[in-house]
Amino acid sequence: MKRxxxxxxxxxxxxxxxxxxxxxxxxxxxxxxxxxxxxxxEDAFGLSSQFVWFKxxxxxxxxxxxxxxxxxxxxxxxxxxxxxxxxxLLLAVKANEVIHGASTYKTMLMWAYAIAPPxxxxxxxxxxxxxxxxMYQFMNATGMDFDHKLDGFDAGFVVILISVWKQVSxxxxxxxxxxQGIPKSVIEASTLDCKSSFRRFWTITFPLLAPTTFFLMVIxxxxxxxxxxxxxxxxxxxxxGGATTTLVYKVFQDGFRGADLxxxxxxxxxxxxxxxxxxVIQFRFIERKVHY
Amino acid sequence: MAGVELTTVRKxxxxxxxxxxxxxxxxxxxxxxxxxxxxGCGKSTLLRxxxxxxxxxxxxxxxxxxxxxxxxxxxxxxxxVFQNYALxxxxxxxxxxxxxxxxxxxPKAEIDQIVExxxxxxxxxxxxxxxxxxxxxxxxxRVAMGRAIVRNPKVFLFDEPLSNLDAKLRVxxxxxxxxxxxxxxxxxxxxxxxxxxxMTLADRLAVINEGRVEQMGAPMExxxxxxxxxxxxxxxxxxxxxxxxRFEAGKLGNGSLSxxxxxxxxxxxxxxxxxxxxxxxxxxxxxLKMNVELIEQHGGENLLYGALAGVVDKDxxxxxxxxxxxxxxxxxxxxxxxxxxxxxxxxxxxKDTGERLQ
Amino acid sequence: xxxxxxxxxxxxxxxxxxxxxxxWVAFASSTHTAETILREGLQLFPGGHFFENxxxxxxxxxxxxxxxxxxxxxxxxxxxxxxxxxxxxxxxMLAAYAIVYFRFRLAVPLFWVIxxxxxxxxxxRIIPSYKVVADLGLLDTQAxxxxxxxxxxxGTFFFRQFFRSVPDEILEAARLDNANAWRxxxxxxxxxxxxxxxxxxxxxxxxxxxxxxWPLIMTTKEENYTLVIGxxxxxxxxxxxxxxxxxxxxxxxxxxxxxxxxxxxxVFQKWFVKGLVxxxx
Numbered sequence: 001m002k003r004x005x006x007x008x009x010x011x012x013x014x015x016x017x018x019x020x021x022x023x024x025x026x027x028x029x030x031x032x033x034x035x036x037x038x039x040x041x042e043d044a045f046g047l048s049s050q051f052v053w054f055k056x057x058x059x060x061x062x063x064x065x066x067x068x069x070x071x072x073x074x075x076x077x078x079x080x081x082x083x084x085x086x087x088x089l090l091l092a093v094k095a096n097e098v099i100h101g102a103s104t105y106k107t108m109l110m111w112a113y114a115i116a117p118p119x120x121x122x123x124x125x126x127x128x129x130x131x132x133x134x135m136y137q138f139m140n141a142t143g144m145d146f147d148h149k150l151d152g153f154d155a156g157f158v159v160i161l162i163s164v165w166k167q168v169s170x171x172x173x174x175x176x177x178x179x180q181g182i183p184k185s186v187i188e189a190s191t192l193d194c195k196s197s198f199r200r201f202w203t204i205t206f207p208l209l210a211p212t213t214f215f216l217m218v219i220x221x222x223x224x225x226x227x228x229x230x231x232x233x234x235x236x237x238x239x240x241g242g243a244t245t246t247l248v249y250k251v252f253q254d255g256f257r258g259a260d261l262x263x264x265x266x267x268x269x270x271x272x273x274x275x276x277x278x279x280v281i282q283f284r285f286i287e288r289k290v291h292y
Numbered sequence: 293m294a295g296v297e298l299t300t301v302r303k304x305x306x307x308x309x310x311x312x313x314x315x316x317x318x319x320x321x322x323x324x325x326x327x328x329x330x331x332g333c334g335k336s337t338l339l340r341x342x343x344x345x346x347x348x349x350x351x352x353x354x355x356x357x358x359x360x361x362x363x364x365x366x367x368x369x370x371x372x373v374f375q376n377y378a379l380x381x382x383x384x385x386x387x388x389x390x391x392x393x394x395x396x397x398x399p400k401a402e403i404d405q406i407v408e409x410x411x412x413x414x415x416x417x418x419x420x421x422x423x424x425x426x427x428x429x430x431x432x433x434r435v436a437m438g439r440a441i442v443r444n445p446k447v448f449l450f451d452e453p454l455s456n457l458d459a460k461l462r463v464x465x466x467x468x469x470x471x472x473x474x475x476x477x478x479x480x481x482x483x484x485x486x487x488x489x490x491m492t493l494a495d496r497l498a499v500i501n502e503g504r505v506e507q508m509g510a511p512m513e514x515x516x517x518x519x520x521x522x523x524x525x526x527x528x529x530x531x532x533x534x535x536x537x538r539f540e541a542g543k544l545g546n547g548s549l550s551x552x553x554x555x556x557x558x559x560x561x562x563x564x565x566x567x568x569x570x571x572x573x574x575x576x577x578x579x580l581k582m583n584v585e586l587i588e589q590h591g592g593e594n595l596l597y598g599a600l601a602g603v604v605d606k607d608x609x610x611x612x613x614x615x616x617x618x619x620x621x622x623x624x625x626x627x628x629x630x631x632x633x634x635x636x637x638x639x640x641x642x643k644d645t646g647e648r649l650q
Numbered sequence: 651x652x653x654x655x656x657x658x659x660x661x662x663x664x665x666x667x668x669x670x671x672x673x674w675v676a677f678a679s680s681t682h683t684a685e686t687i688l689r690e691g692l693q694l695f696p697g698g699h700f701f702e703n704x705x706x707x708x709x710x711x712x713x714x715x716x717x718x719x720x721x722x723x724x725x726x727x728x729x730x731x732x733x734x735x736x737x738x739x740x741x742x743m744l745a746a747y748a749i750v751y752f753r754f755r756l757a758v759p760l761f762w763v764i765x766x767x768x769x770x771x772x773x774x775r776i777i778p779s780y781k782v783v784a785d786l787g788l789l790d791t792q793a794x795x796x797x798x799x800x801x802x803x804x805g806t807f808f809f810r811q812f813f814r815s816v817p818d819e820i821l822e823a824a825r826l827d828n829a830n831a832w833r834x835x836x837x838x839x840x841x842x843x844x845x846x847x848x849x850x851x852x853x854x855x856x857x858x859x860x861x862x863x864w865p866l867i868m869t870t871k872e873e874n875y876t877l878v879i880g881x882x883x884x885x886x887x888x889x890x891x892x893x894x895x896x897x898x899x900x901x902x903x904x905x906x907x908x909x910x911x912x913x914x915x916x917v918f919q920k921w922f923v924k925g926l927v928x929x930x931x
């Protein structure tokens with residue numbers, strides 16, 4: 001903390017109050033409610049409720065739909081993270097090398113950050129629309145018999161593609177900044193020591209990008225878990241048959257559409273624990289491991 | 293072990309700025325040549341062109357008889373020590389030193405042997421497993437040198453390697469570098485803006501000014517026979533005394549100053565007379581009169597600064613001159629000293645071109 | 651050598667096309683009639699109906715949704731974006747200032763409370779949050795829309811980091827000049843933070859404008875829809891309805907929903923990038 005601080009003043013309490021109040025009312029209280037609700041079983045009309053301990057958890061977490069959703073979420077996160085990081089890294093490296101038109105390229109690669117996931121979802125949806133979508137025709141023209149309304153795999157493909165598309169810009173910005181943070185003289189020294197630029201990249205540049213990479217991995221996994229809600233909701237809605245339902249989407253579905261408050265709350269709590277684990281990993285590993 | 297030859301080397305930047313205006317030089321095998329000059333004169337650019345880190349606009353650079361204009365840096369067989377060391381932050385000292393050899397597919401056992409031997413020579417053996425950010429500036433500098441040495445290159449390149457060290461360390465390392473270079477007998481090019489470093493390290497010195505080589509030769513040659521005003525004033529500490537004069541009626545004069553012993557000089561132009569502080573002698577004759585203003589005592593010698601009597605420029609300022617003297621009794625401030633010098637040790641330059649006339 | 655430069659440009663160009671083509675196609679398609687689109691599919695080149703389509707969507711009641719116009723939705727989005735970004739900056743700055751510059755008993759526990767919000771993204775507390783807002787009577791209100799969103803920890807962390815990097819000497823000099831805690835904040839710290847504030851405002855405006863889940867569950871009446879919510883509704887409308895699906899209107903709406911944040915990002919590119927990169931915890 002700072003060496004010099006104010007003491008004996010009412011100001012800190014006043015200043016911190018707005019945020020704390022909102023947090024208590026809109027974060028902690030609802031979170032507490034969610035936890036409490038997860039232990040209840042409500043009847044169809046919400047008139048009476050019964051305390052059932054961990055029954056909701058057992059029912060929800062061990063049932064097939066949830067497991068399918070969990071599996072998809074993990075797979076989905078891994079692929080989206082990997083693809084959008086890889087693409088962004090490639091583009092950032094090239095954008096860092098080029099001299100002519102550098103700023104134009106950078107602008108064109110950066111701006112997609114501003115698009116909201118549901119908007120990206122709708123655009124993708126229309127591109128894959130059987131009636132008018134060129135992408136739909138293209139996929140079928142390759143002889144694949146593509147139909148994302150029917151085939152879970154195809155639906156997954158669409159959702160993954162749109163999610164990656166949306167996320168490349170953010171990763172690009174960070175990778176580019178990370179690359180520019182590597183001292184030029186270190187790169188020059190490596191050109192004297194190593195002939196192959198490919199090798200130089202993997203032995204010098206990439207390790208020095210590690211802090212950025214780890215940071216982005218966390219950001220991307222979080223994105224894949226949560227923010228892709230908007231994309232799924234405007235494209236497949238988790239169909240067909242739950243093939244593209246992420247855990248978050250399932251919470252929403254079961255809670256708002258299915259009115260299964262107990263189950264949905266249990267799922268929320270499970271998600272909360274997952275986020276906790278992720279945050280712990282982030283702070284433990286990132287702050288510790290990768291600082292030169 | 294190889295020579296380096298530069299032939300009409302030019303460099304122009306894409307925006308049109310010219311950095312190097314045509315340099316010719318031949319560096320012999322095993323020689324330590326120093327590029328010296330003020331900031332921005334192009335000495336680093338020239339060095340980097342030899343390394344392959346800057347492109348050559350025209351002319352050729354040859355290393356060991358082979359033209360290397362289009363050869364990539366790692367294939368020129370040169371090693372470089374950077375000003376800020378440029379150590380790989382994520383590798384240990386051993387890793388830093390082994391990297392270049394690993395990439396040349398040298399067997400691990402051999403690499404370890406070479407690295408450890410070099411580390412012992414440079415006294416960094418104990419740090420082999422440390423990371424760069426755990427080392428002091430001087431240690432890092434030695435690792436940077438170690439990294440270059442293990443490569444056993446044809447040419448060593450040094451880009452102001454000692455600038456970031458404190459004064460005492462700088463003197464120490466200077467000596468170490470000279471010793472190492474001698475024992476390894478590798479052709480070396482060393483860039484610095486510090487003329488003392490240049491004078492003490494170089495077998496030959498190239499004084500560079502605004503993209504051109506003003507003079508190249510052995511240090512003492514440049515000291516006693518400077519080709520231009522720039523070289524004379526750049527080389528030698530304290531700086532040479534420069535007195536504005538004109539040649540009239542067979543005498544070099546200005547104001548109440550009148551010196552004989554000069555001949556064959558142009559009469560209608562401004563000239564500059566250069567006399568080194570150690571060429572001035574007290575009391576021998578009264579060619580110059582100096583009004584003492586400041587005395588610097590350096591232990592083994594004293595520097596006396598003062599105004600040259602009788603010489604005043606348009607603004608009423610006098611020319612400052614400096615006298616180097618031994619430990620005899622010091623004059624008092626405002627005392628007027630009579631100084632003499634041997635005309636054969638003085639230089640006369642044209643003021644406009646800096647060309648040396650005598 | 652030249653081959654290398656060529657491949658670099660090629661890769662960058664492909665990347666740029668990949669990221670911009672969909673939006674361009676959306677724009678081009680939005681300037682045609684529904685019939686054209688149904689007949690020929692997505693359009694690569696703009697058609698002649700730009701004014702007509704956008705006029706309908708923006709100004710005509712019932713033009714795109716049942717009642718509300720895109721113009722009204724734009725207004726809602728704007729309110730959300732501005733309200734969110736300004737609210738976030740104000741709250742975070744105040745809280746960060748309190749935590750960094752004051753020694754008070756609750757400092758550490760309160761910090762952890764704020765930190766906890768990172769563990770509780772909206773998706774994890776959707777239903778009870780909805781209930782709380784409904785109980786407070788804040789459904790379908792701007793307040794209910796904005797306030798719950800602005801208290802997450804990211805802004806506070808960012809300002810905390812920034813304040814910690816401000817040299818102690820400045821505070822010491824200010825105290826010698828008789829500045830009290832409030833004055834120091836207003837006269838010295840805030841002006842010092844100007845660049846950061848601008849960067850955060852820009853980023854948060856985009857984040858606020860693009861909010862989806864919360865407005866989705868919180869607004870029930872059409873006139874409160876933001877553009878981004880309109881996107882969702884239009885998707886449903888497209889799939890209902892007996893007449894020709896009005897794809898060109900859907901495209902027009904996506905363009906409208908995208909335009910302001912994109913403009914902000916483009917115009918303020920330098921600040922935006924700086925703020926984004928600096929906020930790396």
